[in-house]
Amino acid sequence: MKRTSRDIRVANRFEVLRRILGAGPVARQEIAADTGLSLATVSNLVGELLQADLLEEVGYQDSGGGRPRALVAVRRSAGMLAGVDVAETYVHVEIFDTALRVLASVEEPLHPSQESSPAQIVAHIVSSLRAAADRAGVGPEGLMGVGVSVPGQIDRAGGVSVFAPNWDWHDVPLRAQLAEHIGVPLYLDNPLRAGVLAELWFGAGRGRDDVAVLTLGTGVGAGLAVRGQLYRGATNSAGEWGHTNLVMDGRPCRCGSHGCVEAYVGAPGIMARLREIAPDSPLLRPGDQTATIDALASAYHAGDPVATAVVAETARYLAVAIADLINILNPEVVVLSSWVAAKLGEPLLARARALLGRHALSRPLANTEIVLCRIEGNPVSLGAATFALEGYLERIGGQVTAAATRPRGHRR
Amino acid sequence: MKRTSRDIRVANRFEVLRRILGAGPVARQEIAADTGLSLATVSNLVGELLQADLLEEVGYQDSGGGRPRALVAVRRSAGMLAGVDVAETYVHVEIFDTALRVLASVEEPLHPSQESSPAQIVAHIVSSLRAAADRAGVGPEGLMGVGVSVPGQIDRAGGVSVFAPNWDWHDVPLRAQLAEHIGVPLYLDNPLRAGVLAELWFGAGRGRDDVAVLTLGTGVGAGLAVRGQLYRGATNSAGEWGHTNLVMDGRPCRCGSHGCVEAYVGAPGIMARLREIAPDSPLLRPGDQTATIDALASAYHAGDPVATAVVAETARYLAVAIADLINILNPEVVVLSSWVAAKLGEPLLARARALLGRHALSRPLANTEIVLCRIEGNPVSLGAATFALEGYLERIGGQVTAAATRPRGHRR
DNA sequence: ACTGTTTACTCTAGGTAATGCACGAAAGCG
DNA sequence: CGCTTTCGTGCATTACCTAGAGTAAACAGT
Missing domain, CATH: 1.10.10.10 (Winged helix-like DNA-binding domain superfamily/Winged helix DNA-binding domain)
Known part of the structure; x- marks a missing residue:
């Protein structure tokens, strides 16, 4: 190093x-x-x-x-930056000003069954980026940089999607393909890393050295920061907390293993729990995770016993998984992010907090702040744009030192 | 930062x-x-x-x-350094030359039931340090520095043992107490951190950025290095991998939680497994962990079916726990260290390797080297001495730049 | 208005580090 | 005894950060 x-x-x-x-x-x-x-x-x-x-x-x-x-x-x-959040079911593009405030956003749906080739995804990214830039009143070539988050494992330096399980991509040179259509600096990484960057710059990670940002959505993972900097690990795949063990020989996980955290606290895992507790519950919307979690959230707030049981049981698993992270990493702050946290985070966290003391060592726990993500809008596109901002900042400067601000033009 | x-x-x-x-x-x-x-x-x-x-x-x-x-x-x-490994049942002191080769070593037993006050432990450290320095032909004041590893949580900067569960110490200012008897720079930390420092300087961690050193002994834990440097976390207690969850609501652990890694792969956990599999096994030496693990190791090599079953079952748990670490941290190298690894590491690792693919994500796993500790002697006292070496190196230098090596005195 | 005081900023000098380049040192070779 | 080759180091340069001196821009009291 x-x-x-x-x-x-x-x-x-x-x-x-x-x-x-x-x-x-x-x-x-x-x-x-x-x-x-x-x-x-x-x-x-x-x-x-x-x-x-x-x-x-x-x-x-x-x-x-x-x-x-x-x-x-x-x-x-001063200029505009773009952040692109590519997920299984949508492409979400946001255009930011240099203070990272949203100027325009565009979302195009993806149909996972029909659209999975790199060319198709690239086309969606390019078209929604053009549309968003248009709304913000800038040509795509006028942007200071574009950050793109795609799921899976990324070779950041090379701009390659090394492996994307949802589309079964292997070694797709995504940045090169995008560069054919977009003539500004491009930064490729995955949502975990975008999320932690967003928290480091604009969220609960500001000024902190050691941070873990938990993504609770369909998939589950953690973005890590060490000594104030994003931690990538040896091959840019650190933070796969969603695929650590929670129950030996437990539920099968889509990663091929059994008993992973994701299988218990990811949205499909929560749905499965609801099905176990009340197979005929009207809260259950088969095939629609979002609607089910929404239904659970409002039922919970209305005091529904089934929803309460589902939340309590999920919090039991979540508490153990968070405790593991605290024990291993001893972070200053843990942030719960992504859409499941947005909808159900408050009750989940309240109940998990009460259980953490049973699993986490008391001193690290006492020194860890655990909070919900407070970033408005989509933290992943924000984080992606922040990659572009960081890239821009790395390029500026150099010989500029003297007498930069001479004519002040002061009042009076 | x-x-x-x-x-x-x-x-x-x-x-x-x-x-x-x-x-x-x-x-x-x-x-x-x-x-x-x-x-x-x-x-x-x-x-x-x-x-x-x-x-x-x-x-x-x-x-x-x-x-x-x-x-x-x-x-x-050029000088000598001392490394002190204080454990529950012994104080082990080694004197090293500047190439970190052992010049002398002394071990004094501790009797946990009678000796647990800071004053008693300090007395043992001081006396064995004096004896060891004497054997190496140096006064204790002639040392370049002394590194001390004690179990539990350490405030390194302050030189305080914040919490040591085995002796029920709270906020013991150990460095100050030692400084009354030892007039050279003192460095206090715990065995996990000493172990990772030893590997970074002299073991499998040389030249690596991201390293995890697993301590498999009576207690279980991990020392972590990130970007080539020891990683401490927010309160110097990162790496408590031994107290992460392996089995939900599983065996009670001495930390107060249930189902911790330590309860399954620590020496007492292995003994418990042997007791479960064969309650009357002659391999079991009640109250003597070392003898039991020794017996297991030789029985395993002789093909004993009970020992084989115990090793196989332990490896199953170990594989899951190592996979968790790989998934979260994506290290370049994982080292298995401490005495259980020394005695039983080879068969455990061989069997765990075969199972890792079921739990760890394939790409991080493929990029992680997993090895047994190859350091001769006691890695903890070596690592403790390395703390002293690092401290010494931080102090030297400064204005020394010019003409340092002028008279060469070359041959002929 | 003038003068001193206070606070904010900037410039300069100085210290630390890394590095490219040139030159001296130390060989072997004819 | 040069000539060539390769090392190692001193020097100049560049790039940081910082202390402290100096300058700028206010206010307060004569």
Whole structure:
């Protein structure tokens, strides 16, 4: 692992921009105090970002007798980024401004049975990206970068979908295929990693070193961050928490193994539990996970005993699985994300919390914050766009150091 | 996580010394090629280490017509380090030379029922350290540093044993108490972290980024390394793999939970299995884990069906638990260490390997090497001494750059 | 208005690191 | 005794971060 001083610079650049994004208009002094960097360095980095037109000075803050503090904020019109979330049943594209606020979004459905070839998926990505960019008033070539999240295992550096079980893809050079249609920098990765990036920049992971972001949806997994940076593992497939063991020789899992976490706390697992508890329940919508989870959520809030039993039992499994993660990784914060967490997260987490003490070691547990994802909109497309933002930040800067902000044009 | 250029320097210093320790006498050129550092930088770092007397030039290598390459090696007489492994039933001290070869070792037994106060343990550490240093021909004050591994959770920076379940210690300021008797730098941590440090410097973890070292003994746990560095987690308690779930509502574990990995693959767990399979087996030595595991090992090699069944069943559990770790962490290498692995590791690993494919995802599994610990002697005291070595390396250097090795005193 | 005070920012110098390049060192070869 | 080859190191350069000096922009009291 070759480390260079450039890495420090880039990390500091990330950090400064993150603070500004998180705190809105903010003074240099405050950034310096928060990051522990010297004021000179912050001033330098801010100058760099100002010159790159990513920031602007937006006002002044009285400082009680002295020179007022200039407040810097992200120049939202500096450019646009796109984040693409490709899932089994849809392609979701969002266009963001440089403050990562959604400007436009487009979703196209996918029909898993008929649409599974790379060419078809690529066509959907390209067409929905064009449509979204159009709505945001920019040509696709005007974007600063595009991040794409696709399920499965990704060779990020090569831009290759190494293996996507849902479409049975093997070594599909997705980035190259997309590059034929899109002439801006492309970043490919998977939803777990996009999710953790979104939390690190905009969610509960801000300013934290060690983070686990649990994706609770149809599939289940964890995105991990270590020392403030996304952790990928040896082959970019760390975080497959959904396929760790929960019950020896338990339910079969779609991964081929038995007793995986996913088989118990993923949406199909929850449906199976509902079927076990009440085979004829009207809450059960065969073939429709979303509707079933929705029905469970509203029945739970209405006090329905079947829904309560399903939630309680699911929380029992979830608690054990979260405890495992806490014991192994000792993270500062664990975030529950994705659609099952959005719909059922609150009762699941409340009940799981009460059980965690039975399984997690008490000291790591006491030092771990467990929260629901608070990011509005789709964290995966946000995270994908953040890959593009990071890529852009890595490219800027260099020889720019001196006298970047000379003409101030101050009031009066 | 504040990163500074000093960290880079220290990391490079570690890396260079690691190569020299691993490869024996080696030329600067080779180090540069291996590490990717420029020859100038390597020369600079080597000069620094030469001036600190940690290295010496030991010979020359013909280079076919040109100036011969000078070979540098560790000057083993440069000083001594101590590593202390404190366990439930013994205190084991080893004195090492600067190449981390054992010069002397002393072991004192502990009687857990009578000796559990910090003062008693400290007395044992101090007395055995004095005895060992004496055998190595050095006063305890002549050591370059002492690393101490004690079980439980450690506040490394503060040198405090935060919690040690076996002695029911809470917040014992062990380093301060030891410092009253030992006037050299002291480093406190736990066996999991010592074990992974030993593997990173001297074992299967050399040159690897992401490593998991499994400790299979009475207790079970994992030491983790990420990006080539020990991973501690938020409160220095990452790696408690032994207390992750293997069987929902399974065997009670001494941690208070149920169904933990430790309860199935730790030595007491293996004994319990033997008792289940053959309650009257002569292999069973009640109250003596070591003898029982020894008996199992030799019976296994003699083809005994009971021992075979016990090993096979244990391997089933071990395979699942290792698969979990591979799926979550995607490490490059997994090392099986500690005394159960030493005695029974070969058959356990052979059988577990055959089962791993059923539980671990195939691509991460295919990229993970799983090996037995090849370190001779006690990896925990070696790792503890390595903490002291790292501390020493962090302190040296600074203004030393110029003309360090001028008088060469070349042959002829 | 003027002067001092306070606070914010920037510039310069200095320290640390890595590295490319050139030159001296140390061989072998004719 | 040059000539060639290959090492190793000093020096200059570049790229970081930081302390501290200096400058800018306010306010307060004469």
